[in-house]
Amino acid sequence: MKREAHEYDQQAVARMALACLDLTDLNDDSTEDAVRALCDRAMTAFGPTAAICIWPRFVAAARRHLGPLAPVRIATVVNFPSGDLPVDTVVGETVGAIADGADEIDMVIPWRAVKAGDMAKLADLVSVVRAATPRPALLKTILETGELDDPELVEKAAHIALASGADFIKSSTGKVKVNATLETAEIMLEVLRQHSASSGGHAGLKPAGGIRTVADAAAYFALCERIMGRGWVAPARFRIGASGLLTDILATLEGNTAARAEGDY
Numbered sequence: 130m131k132r133e134a135h136e137y138d139q140q141a142v143a144r145m146a147l148a149c150l151d152l153t154d155l156n157d158d159s160t161e162d163a164v165r166a167l168c169d170r171a172m173t174a175f176g177p178t179a180a181i182c183i184w185p186r187f188v189a190a191a192r193r194h195l196g197p198l199a200p201v202r203i204a205t206v207v208n209f210p211s212g213d214l215p216v217d218t219v220v221g222e223t224v225g226a227i228a229d230g231a232d233e234i235d236m237v238i239p240w241r242a243v244k245a246g247d248m249a250k251l252a253d254l255v256s257v258v259r260a261a262t263p264r265p266a267l268l269k270t271i272l273e274t275g276e277l278d279d280p281e282l283v284e285k286a287a288h289i290a291l292a293s294g295a296d297f298i299k300s301s302t303g304k305v306k307v308n309a310t311l312e313t314a315e316i317m318l319e320v321l322r323q324h325s326a327s328s329g330g331h332a333g334l335k336p337a338g339g340i341r342t343v344a345d346a347a348a349y350f351a352l353c354e355r356i357m358g359r360g361w362v363a364p365a366r367f368r369i370g371a372s373g374l375l376t377d378i379l380a381t382l383e384g385n386t387a388a389r390a391e392g393d394y
């Protein structure tokens with residue numbers, strides 16, 4: 130039976146949002162100290178976030194701080210935020226980040242080329258960066274949907290990214306005017322549904338940019354449930370990229386410290 134976002138138990142939504150959160154600091158003036166503090170914040174009293182998402186120059190410091198077996202994964206960004214760097218540079222960023230201890234690579238696609246009709250450039254870049262991101266490391270492709278600004282282009286770019294080896298399609302850098310929206314997430318989920326039906330793939334979605342509240346997260350969970358089915362949302366195939374959402378998650382969970390650590394929302 131279809132549920133609306135407001136019908137979810139807010140505590141349960143907050144727990145799932147925590148488990149699926151890529152806690153992000155991509156501030157231009159971020160520092161090693163800020164990244165170490167981010168690592169500490171990610172290990173909450175209610176359990177860890179899925180990952181932290183930071184600039185590549187801080188990956189080694191984060192890995193030293195978290196240790197090799199931390200439950201919080203380290204995600205970093207390449208070709209970020211412009212999407213315009215030369216292929217060799219993007220591959221170099223990726224190889225360096227993996228060597229420094231990154232678990233996940235969030236790569237901006239060459240969306241200007243996509244807008245100009247050069248889909249081969251997209252397929253080629255995802256393929257070579259996939260090769261530089263050996264599994265189990267994850268490759269997330271940032272479509273920068275607000276700049277593509279065309280549902281058909283979003284759909285096409287999502288299909289090509291997945292066919293070229295991406296594990297996740299992510300909406301946005303958080304650095305442009307229009308970031309995550311439910312409308313665009315719906316298009317991306319439809320592509321994921323088709324991809325999983327045709328290839329048996331288990332790729333995921335990461336809305337990012339402008340998601341601030343547990344109510345926002347609930348709206349994405351409801352959308353995922355409607356398109357992908359109940360139980361689909363899990364950290365292996367759904368993330369929220371956000372710098373500010375943790376505050377509302379903790380406030381919600383602190384309202385009931387007896388909250389269970391897992392379960393349906």
Ligand SMILES: O=C[C@H](O)COP(=O)(O)O
Binds near residue numbers: 153155370372
């Ligand atoms: O990838 C995540 C985004 O950069 C975070 O955006 P935000 O600061 O609006 O939450």
